[in-house]
Amino acid sequence: MASVTYRHVWKKFGDFVALHDLDIEIADKEFLVLVGPSGCGKTTALRCLAGLEEVTQGQVLIGDTVVNDVAPKDRDIAMVFQSYALYPHMTVFDNMAFGLKLRKVPKAEIKRRVEEAAQTLGIEHLLKRKPRELSGGQRQRVAVGRAIVREPKVFLFDEPLSNLDAKLRVQTRAEISKLHQRLQTTFIYVTHDQVEAMTMATRIAVMNKGILQQLDTPQNLYDKPDNLFVAGFIGSPAMNFSDAHLRRDNGGLYVVADDNSFTVRIPEERVPVYMPHAGKKVIFGIRPEDIHNPEFAPPGIHAAPVECKVDVTELMGNEIFLYLVSGRNSFVARVDPRTRFAVGDRVQVVFNMDNFHIFDPSVDAENPKAIR
Amino acid sequence: MSDKPRSFKRQRLISGLLVNGVLVLICLLWLIPTIGVFVTSFRNSEDIFRSGWWTVFPHKAWVKTAEIKIPAEVDVNGPIQIEGVTSTFEELRNGITLPDGRKLTWFGNKRTRLVVVEEKKWVWFDINLTFDNYKNVLTGKEIRFKDASGNEIVRKGNDLGGAFLNSIAVTVPSTIIPILIAAFAAYGFAWLNFPGRKFFFTIVVALLVVPLQIALVPILQDYTRLNLNGTYLAMWLAHTGFGLPLAIYLLFNYISTLPRDLLESAFIDGASNFTIFTKLILPLSVPALASFAIFQFLWVWNDYLVALVFLGDKNRVVTSALAAIVGEKGQDWHLLTAGAFISMVLPLSVFFALQRYFVRGLLAGSVKG
Numbered sequence: 001m002a003s004v005t006y007r008h009v010w011k012k013f014g015d016f017v018a019l020h021d022l023d024i025e026i027a028d029k030e031f032l033v034l035v036g037p038s039g040c041g042k043t044t045a046l047r048c049l050a051g052l053e054e055v056t057q058g059q060v061l062i063g064d065t066v067v068n069d070v071a072p073k074d075r076d077i078a079m080v081f082q083s084y085a086l087y088p089h090m091t092v093f094d095n096m097a098f099g100l101k102l103r104k105v106p107k108a109e110i111k112r113r114v115e116e117a118a119q120t121l122g123i124e125h126l127l128k129r130k131p132r133e134l135s136g137g138q139r140q141r142v143a144v145g146r147a148i149v150r151e152p153k154v155f156l157f158d159e160p161l162s163n164l165d166a167k168l169r170v171q172t173r174a175e176i177s178k179l180h181q182r183l184q185t186t187f188i189y190v191t192h193d194q195v196e197a198m199t200m201a202t203r204i205a206v207m208n209k210g211i212l213q214q215l216d217t218p219q220n221l222y223d224k225p226d227n228l229f230v231a232g233f234i235g236s237p238a239m240n241f242s243d244a245h246l247r248r249d250n251g252g253l254y255v256v257a258d259d260n261s262f263t264v265r266i267p268e269e270r271v272p273v274y275m276p277h278a279g280k281k282v283i284f285g286i287r288p289e290d291i292h293n294p295e296f297a298p299p300g301i302h303a304a305p306v307e308c309k310v311d312v313t314e315l316m317g318n319e320i321f322l323y324l325v326s327g328r329n330s331f332v333a334r335v336d337p338r339t340r341f342a343v344g345d346r347v348q349v350v351f352n353m354d355n356f357h358i359f360d361p362s363v364d365a366e367n368p369k370a371i372r
Numbered sequence: 373m374s375d376k377p378r379s380f381k382r383q384r385l386i387s388g389l390l391v392n393g394v395l396v397l398i399c400l401l402w403l404i405p406t407i408g409v410f411v412t413s414f415r416n417s418e419d420i421f422r423s424g425w426w427t428v429f430p431h432k433a434w435v436k437t438a439e440i441k442i443p444a445e446v447d448v449n450g451p452i453q454i455e456g457v458t459s460t461f462e463e464l465r466n467g468i469t470l471p472d473g474r475k476l477t478w479f480g481n482k483r484t485r486l487v488v489v490e491e492k493k494w495v496w497f498d499i500n501l502t503f504d505n506y507k508n509v510l511t512g513k514e515i516r517f518k519d520a521s522g523n524e525i526v527r528k529g530n531d532l533g534g535a536f537l538n539s540i541a542v543t544v545p546s547t548i549i550p551i552l553i554a555a556f557a558a559y560g561f562a563w564l565n566f567p568g569r570k571f572f573f574t575i576v577v578a579l580l581v582v583p584l585q586i587a588l589v590p591i592l593q594d595y596t597r598l599n600l601n602g603t604y605l606a607m608w609l610a611h612t613g614f615g616l617p618l619a620i621y622l623l624f625n626y627i628s629t630l631p632r633d634l635l636e637s638a639f640i641d642g643a644s645n646f647t648i649f650t651k652l653i654l655p656l657s658v659p660a661l662a663s664f665a666i667f668q669f670l671w672v673w674n675d676y677l678v679a680l681v682f683l684g685d686k687n688r689v690v691t692s693a694l695a696a697i698v699g700e701k702g703q704d705w706h707l708l709t710a711g712a713f714i715s716m717v718l719p720l721s722v723f724f725a726l727q728r729y730f731v732r733g734l735l736a737g738s739v740k741g
Contacts, residue, residue, distance in 0.1 A: 050636075050640060051640075052636050052639070072636075072639050073639065073640065073641070077640065079636075079637065079640050081633040081636070081637055082633070084633075085631065085633035085634045085637035087634065087637075087638070087652060089655045089656060098638070098641050098643075099640075099641035099642055102642040102643055102647065103642055146641075
């Protein structure tokens with residue numbers, strides 16, 4: 001059991017900066033998910049912690065110990081690789097026992113631990129098989145089992161589900177969460193899949209281009225993204241963005257699209273936050289589920305009507321995805337399945353102005369900060 | 373519409389026949405001389421020089437069935453009547469065919485008055501085959517055999533049995549030593565970070581183009597100074613040196629394709645580089661190791677030049693012994709063919725034992741899984 005700390009960690013490969021001043025504190029027994037697009041440095045961060053890469057600058061701590069110069073085997077960590085990295089010429093039992101044998105754990109103890117872990121994962125009948133005789137899901141379990149038997153302080157997972165099919169992925173996701181609850185150990189999990197991050201993590205670190213974008217609980221990340229990148233990355237379908245500006249009018253504050261295709265009023269209680277930015281260019285963001293068909297909009301919301309043309313409709317059964325066009329802006333809306341909009345219709349939808357996001361592009365045009 | 377699939381089927385059939393036909397042809401071209409050598413090795417010297425090896429197989433041949441003595445009162449200079457046919461001596465000398473298919477041939481000169489009657493008959497496996505050639509070739513003691521003209525020859529045997537053991541003594545360590553060194557080196561070049569890695573590897577690969585003939589004389593001089601000439605150690609060192617560049621290159625290509633995750637996982641599991649090498653790299657590289665082992669084994673076993681230069685006549689190996697077996701006039705075919713087959717036994721069995729790896733090893737790195 002241990003906390004993990006990245007203290008101003010930099011990692012450079014030649015001129016390429018893979019980690020840009022990464023500063024994270026991970027509490028003991030936390031399930032932290034590092035998420036981001038490929039090449040964002042999340043795997044590098046994990047490998048620096050595992051000791052497979054040396055950090056260029058800064059410190060990595062496990063517990064209270066700086067482990068920069070500690071060999072991987074002495075860091076008391078276990079890692080599950082994306083490819084599972086099972087030893088192909090060994091049986092499942094030997095695969096799981098390998099690390100213990102090298103640590104000179106007594107034979108009886110090895111047997112006990114391996115069998116216990118196998119039972120936990122439901123692979124006790126596979127112990128005598130070779131990895132090539134196993135299915136993808138079984139291999140994945142063996143890889144997890146190999147980590148469990150070591151009883152490490154920290155578990156590292158490097159995209160362990162990306163080689164599984166969709167159904168198995170959902171199932172295994174839940175199992176890993178359960179495993180975390182049972183083992184009561186620090187888990188650090190790398191994925192590019194924001195759904196995995198949202199469902200499993202106690203906290204999520206969103207990374208992009210080697211820079212930590214936001215570190216928060218899944219709910220906060222979803223509700224209050226710090227910047228445009230996080231807002232666009234978390235949530236599926238992604239948040240809709242449009243170039244707009246804030247206009248003061250008749251005592252109210254309005255978001256006006258740059259092409260004047262829509263004007264929505266900001267609710268009274270949120271006006272003070274945005275007032276200082278009145279008249280300035282902003283980026284307006286709204287999530288697909290906050291765009292409603294007026295017929296089925298929940299009562300009591302601050303509904304702001306917007307005229308659109310329906311471009312594409314996708315029936316999902318429990319909901320409909322509408323691809324809407326309004327001027328030069330396009331929106332995805334997630335509306336009630338009773339909606340009967342046809343492609344090409346000019347329709348009116350409402351934005352739920354209780355949940356919207358405004359980003360200020362004046363400081364950082366590439367990744368505008370949220371105004372709160 | 374309906375004849376389209378049929379034509380496709382036919383096309384496949386034709387191309388299949390073509391491919392298999394060519395393969396059969398190639399196999400025959402290679403096999404026929406080998407079978408010839410094999411058969412010859414069981415025939416005695418007289419037979420070898422009288423008829424071809426293929427005569428051991430069933431075939432139709434003229435077989436002597438009877439002799440006719442021409443009575444003394446018949447004038448051999450005039451027309452002669454035998455078996456109801458009239459002919460002259462000259463015609464009989466060339467052989468005449470009777471209407472029933474038999475052939476009459478005058479034997480020797482006019483005074484013999486002997487005519488041989490032959491009939492075309494099937495000849496089965498009644499040619500005398502013998503294991504004596506093998507016995508004679510293997511032993512180092514005195515041997516005796518009849519040569520092509522039927523003279524009894526007595527001489528010392530070629531002791532191919534001893535040469536065979538010498539060859540094993542040279543070949544086995546000359547195969548194992550380079551593999552061991554090369555596997556270590558290949559792992560280092562593939563997975564360890566050390567300064568000059570690329571530089572040294574380039575040099576190793578560059579060594580592939582150095583022909584060994586260039587090195588023979590300098591090495592011989594060194595061996596003379598070190599008093600190593602004619603020893604097994606000299607051969608082991610020479611073959612190790614000549615074999616290493618290819619061995620390192622082949623094994624490097626294989627070992628560097630092993631997944632990085634595997635080694636890292638072992639690293640985190642607590643394995644040292646040496647443990648990773650012995651517990652992971654070696655077991656996983658068996659196909660590559662085996663394929664190189666076959667290469668090196670066959671090359672050393674069949675090597676004549678290096679053995680001739682460094683071993684000379686001391687501890688003679690099979691190839692040197694074979695060169696001596698054929699006799700000063702190249703007349704002892706029966707011994708040479710038997711010796712050739714003995715020298716083939718071990719490489720053939722090694723090849724068939726490991727051929728599974730041979731094919732896989734040649735594909736090493738090019739195909740996944």
